Amino acid sequence: MWVSQVKIVIFTRTGFHHTSFINRLQERFEVACVVREAYPEQPKKNALLSACRSIFRKNATGLMRDEQFLKKFSETYSAGFRFHPMLREYLREHFDVMIAKADTKYLNVRCGDINSPELREFLKPMKPDIIAVLGSSVIREEMISLPSVAMINIHSGLSPYYRGTWSYGWPIVNREPEYIGVSVHHVNAGIDTGDIIYQTKPLLEKDDDLNAIFLKVIAEGIELMVKSIEEISKKGSIVSYQQPANTGRFYQMKDFNADAARSCLKNLDEGVIREYLSKREERDSGVKLFGYLPPAIFR
Numbered sequence: 001m002w003v004s005q006v007k008i009v010i011f012t013r014t015g016f017h018h019t020s021f022i023n024r025l026q027e028r029f030e031v032a033c034v035v036r037e038a039y040p041e042q043p044k045k046n047a048l049l050s051a052c053r054s055i056f057r058k059n060a061t062g063l064m065r066d067e068q069f070l071k072k073f074s075e076t077y078s079a080g081f082r083f084h085p086m087l088r089e090y091l092r093e094h095f096d097v098m099i100a101k102a103d104t105k106y107l108n109v110r111c112g113d114i115n116s117p118e119l120r121e122f123l124k125p126m127k128p129d130i131i132a133v134l135g136s137s138v139i140r141e142e143m144i145s146l147p148s149v150a151m152i153n154i155h156s157g158l159s160p161y162y163r164g165t166w167s168y169g170w171p172i173v174n175r176e177p178e179y180i181g182v183s184v185h186h187v188n189a190g191i192d193t194g195d196i197i198y199q200t201k202p203l204l205e206k207d208d209d210l211n212a213i214f215l216k217v218i219a220e221g222i223e224l225m226v227k228s229i230e231e232i233s234k235k236g237s238i239v240s241y242q243q244p245a246n247t248g249r250f251y252q253m254k255d256f257n258a259d260a261a262r263s264c265l266k267n268l269d270e271g272v273i274r275e276y277l278s279k280r281e282e283r284d285s286g287v288k289l290f291g292y293l294p295p296a297i298f299r
Contacts, residue, residue: 006129006149007232010034010137011114016087016095017080021154022133024222026101029229032126033105034098035119037136040111066258073261079211090215092222092297094277109183115140130232132225133187144187147222149237151187152228154216154221158199158289159183161248163192168217169210170251173263177204177276178214178283182221183290184228186240191250195240196290198224203295208272210264216297223296241290 008031012018017094020283022034067271074165079086098107113119114136133139133153144151158181171179181201184192201217255262276283 020095
């Protein structure tokens with residue numbers, strides 16, 4: 001017989017929005033364990049060696065300019081990963097401090113160790129019903145099969161149209177703001193290809209910058225996760241929708257570069273959001289959503 005209180009494990013990282021995600025789920029549900037995975041380590045640069053190599057590269061000045069631009073871009077448009085005043089405005093739960101619960105276990109693991117056999121053996125006796133995911137490394141089949149009901153992920157884009165990384169930014173680069181949104185889906189062996197449970201699109205405003213767009217997407221995604229777990233708690237299962245094959249775009253980190261970042265900012269400055277809002281009904285009609293729910297926070 002299904003009991004209404006499901007047992008949850010959280011897989012996430014250590015950013016401010018990840019902390020808000022943890023606190024929101026802990027406020028609402030019984031969380032057995034929180035696993036926070038470290039970010040990938042950035043390779044240390046040998047400044048002298050880099051400078052010598054740059055001298056002999058073609059377009060060395062342009063490469064150095066791109067590197068400096070991307071550093072500034074990362075520092076400016078990283079709300080959630082770094083402190084930003086918008087965090088207070090957009091995230092529902094506390095983001096600065098993870099609120100520890102007496103009966104919950106907390107683990108910090110290195111990047112990639114989210115798939116380790118040791119972690120799986122540690123979690124196995126807890127018998128989680130659901131593993132809720134936001135921002136972890138790609139999860140392997142051995143770990144996906146651990147929860148008795150579902151492993152569910154928040155993807156900061158509308159699958160299948162935009163999968164992979166920076167899925168809230170690429171629609172701006174491609175001048176398609178109608179594809180800005182968030183998906184909560186079952187995790188499978190692919191990347192953002194699992195059956196979709198819920199999707200929504202936050203209400204955008206004409207002057208939203210990249211930070212505001214990202215935080216709106218994440219905030220709405222957290223509420224979709226809450227809704228999904230509530231549904232499973234009541235019924236023991238949840239309706240989901242298979243993604244159509246051979247549809248949409250898939251982006252990886254290697255696809256992101258200074259040209260993409262510049263194009264994103266240029267399109268925002270030129271009013272790509274304003275242009276979309278002026279024809280929102282027409283533009284939105286061309287985007288089929290799966291398990292659509294109206295936005296819970298920004299509407």
